[in-house]
């Protein structure tokens with residue numbers, strides 16, 4: 034039987050970022066991705082450049098797949114426009130994932146495509162089926178429908194359903210992101226217009242399936258799109274991200290900013306943190322590893338994600354009055370703009 038210290042399940046942005054750093058640390062691992070190519074799921078392809086002390090470019094170390102750098106987001110509400118200063122990178126996410134895989138492979142990573150893990154048997158170590166690979170530590174970076182989350186008995190996640198597609202004819206300023214936060218467009222969610230190099234990534238999402246269906250019907254009538262792609266965005270608080278000899282990463286552990294449905298940069302940061310924890314386990318040859326250390330290392334991230342979750346919950350579920358939501362949003366945006374301006378000054 035093939036044996037490895039670590040197996041990463043899933044080659045999305047979370048698993049690939051982890052692969053890159055584990056390879057850099059010279060840790061013995063294999064990454065298994067079920068598809069034969071990268072980026073098969075729906076995504077708006079925007080990346081929040083900074084979160085806390087992290088800068089996307091320190092994690093990614095390349096400009097491949099970066100299409101635009103945007104600084105201003107206009108939020109359209111029933112009561113007026115709100116301008117948010119926030120550096121966002123618009124990407125070609127397929128290229129980003131391919132580049133992360135290349136960086137990992139250059140550092141010696143073993144990334145295997147077309148390898149779907151169907152079952153994980155528990156013995157002294159884990160055995161992944163049908164690959165028959167034995168692993169001392171399993172990392173579930175396997176997205177919203179994670180089999181790893183089921184393995185450690187965690188509940189299903191709450192979600193928003195969202196759809197996105199590429200469009201050419203959008204009559205808006207293509208140096209800004211545009212977000213419609215209006216109940217007349219969609220309840221319990223928002224629609225977006227993200228400018229890419231030549232096209233736009235546009236979409237709409239909601240935490241209510243009924244409201245999503247209605248909004249998508251209208252959105253479809255308004256816009257010509259090559260192909261719509263739908264997907265789930267976790268909007269639960271981050272779940273406990275570990276079990277015995279298991280860590281979870283990215284959407285699998287609901288490591289998303291639920292107020293805006295952003296998981297790309299949070300997943301990468303959690304991957305960076307996971308790599309350092311795994312490096313510690315590697316130093317003792319994965320004997321007596323305490324996977325709770327990962328949760329402890331994630332604390333500042335989890336605190337921030339929990340805060341964003343409360344904000345999302347408060348402004349969509351508790352407060353129903355649209356004017357009050359506008360006032361709260363305006364204040365929050367002012368605070369966020371100040372924060373990002375200060376962060377940007379570090380460069």
Ligand SMILES: Cc1cc2nc3c(=O)[nH]c(=O)nc-3n(C[C@H](O)[C@H](O)[C@H](O)COP(=O)(O)OP(=O)(O)OC[C@H]3O[C@@H](n4cnc5c(N)ncnc54)[C@H](O)[C@@H]3O)c2cc1C
Pocket residue numbers: 042043044045046047048065066067068072073074075076077078079080081148149150151174175176177179180195196197236262263264265266282283284285289294295296297298300
């Ligand atoms: C419509 C939509 C728009 C979004 N827009 C944005 C945005 O603009 N900005 C942003 O930051 N976030 C956005 N998000 C969220 C973001 O896409 C996710 O948070 C992010 O992709 C999470 O990365 P991940 O690697 O954890 O999961 P995923 O990207 O889902 O990757 C998981 C990988 O695991 C593989 N896998 C799953 N099960 C198995 C298995 N059993 N065996 C082997 N492989 C397996 C899958 O094939 C996949 O490649 C959006 C989400 C949606 C649905």
